[in-house]
Amino acid sequence: MPYAAFRSIGAYVPPNVLTNEDLTKMVDTSDEWITKRTGIKERHIAAKDEKTSDMGTKAARKALDRAGMQPEDIDMVVCATISPDYFCMPATATIISANLGIKNATAFDISAACTGFIYVLSIAKAFVESGMKKNVLIIGAEKLSAITNYQDRGTCILFGDGAGAAVITATQKREEAILDVHTASDGSYADLLMTPNGGSGSVHDALDRETAGCYMQMKGNETFKVAVRTLTQDVRDILEANGIKSDEIDHFIPHQANYRIIKAVGDALKMRDDQVVLTVAKYGNTSGASIPMAINDLYESGNLKKGEMMLLDAFGGGLTWGSALVPFAPFE
Ligand code: UT7
Numbered sequence: 001m002p003y004a005a006f007r008s009i010g011a012y013v014p015p016n017v018l019t020n021e022d023l024t025k026m027v028d029t030s031d032e033w034i035t036k037r038t039g040i041k042e043r044h045i046a047a048k049d050e051k052t053s054d055m056g057t058k059a060a061r062k063a064l065d066r067a068g069m070q071p072e073d074i075d076m077v078v079c080a081t082i083s084p085d086y087f088c089m090p091a092t093a094t095i096i097s098a099n100l101g102i103k104n105a106t107a108f109d110i111s112a113a114c115t116g117f118i119y120v121l122s123i124a125k126a127f128v129e130s131g132m133k134k135n136v137l138i139i140g141a142e143k144l145s146a147i148t149n150y151q152d153r154g155t156c157i158l159f160g161d162g163a164g165a166a167v168i169t170a171t172q173k174r175e176e177a178i179l180d181v182h183t184a185s186d187g188s189y190a191d192l193l194m195t196p197n198g199g200s201g202s203v204h205d206a207l208d209r210e211t212a213g214c215y216m217q218m219k220g221n222e223t224f225k226v227a228v229r230t231l232t233q234d235v236r237d238i239l240e241a242n243g244i245k246s247d248e249i250d251h252f253i254p255h256q257a258n259y260r261i262i263k264a265v266g267d268a269l270k271m272r273d274d275q276v277v278l279t280v281a282k283y284g285n286t287s288g289a290s291i292p293m294a295i296n297d298l299y300e301s302g303n304l305k306k307g308e309m310m311l312l313d314a315f316g317g318g319l320t321w322g323s324a325l326v327p328f329a330p331f332e
Helices: 020-024 031-038 052-067 092-100 113-130 187-192 220-241 259-268 287-300
Strands: 003-012 017-019 042-044 076-080 106-110 135-143 161-171 180-185 251-254 309-316 320-327
Touching (some): 003 113, 003 287, 031 259, 042 161, 052 092, 052 161, 052 287, 076 113, 092 135, 113 135, 113 180, 113 287, 135 287, 161 287, 180 220, 220 309, 251 287
Parallel strands (some): 076 106, 076 135, 251 309
Antiparallel strands (some): 180 320, 309 320
16 A cells, blocks of 8 residues: 655745734724734735635645656645635636646545645545555645635734645655544534635625625634634644654644644643744734645745654634644655
């Protein structure tokens, strides 16, 4: 049976920056409140004509280049997004494939909100280990600014845009294998974080975006509490199941939703500060893109070395959550 190896990482961050100061001109908030409650100082916002697939394509191109792979090598493309280019179809993954010149590959999107990258990682691992696919391109790409209500201070201060991508390939080497991926959900919490309308569950006929609830809505404080509790347990479980202690982790790379959530989970797991990767201050919450963007930051800073063990964890709308133990395994 082949193993699945995490070969490369890439990301794209749109240049336009929205600072806390900018937000004080849009809603009743302050830099002090946002910094203290979330750790976020700024987030990047895509250009009006820049689509989720455009950002995903740029991130994926970097990941392919860094893996030394050509578009024709890729036999599956999976994109995690809650802000696809088009409502329903076509899938953003098919557009990214076309942009990259990837032909005849299986391509589809998945919707698991902020846990999206861990879900696509589990899909890639399963397909590669089963022998059905050899080289899988996984992407987390989000234009959350397109589904954010900039009159709602409870959400608009949190979210940003961006994309990250990774190449997962088959290997025979045990030491390169992605060790484990956990994914889970509980739909009874669906109303904590949702875009209530625009789908078949819509109660509005006229899809006026402002009134029909096509924007994200969140019960932030309740979500916060479930996030800390669930993530801490989930990460404990995956470490225990694999006989790994938290001090053996080289890089703890959590979903970047809120510094206080990251800190609470990190403290509960006794993670040292130097193990924890933090990008929330500069990117905000980019949902499914946040983990690969953070891995890319670590890689570009020169601090992600071959063989080092990454622990990923995420929590998001659904509710969904997951974690993964992933050694970084670039080709020689
Ligand atoms: O990524 C997927 C999952 N998402 C998350 O994990 C996010 C989870 N939630 C959070 O990060 C936090 O709950 C928030 C940052 C959204 C909110 O922080 P909080 O500490 O839970 O604040 P809160 O909702 O309990 O609100 C506290 C107060 C309220 O005022 P009163 O009722 O005490 O007078 C809010 O109205 O803060 C007020 N408030 C604000 N004030 C200034 C809420 N948003 C703002 C704001 N600026 N932007």
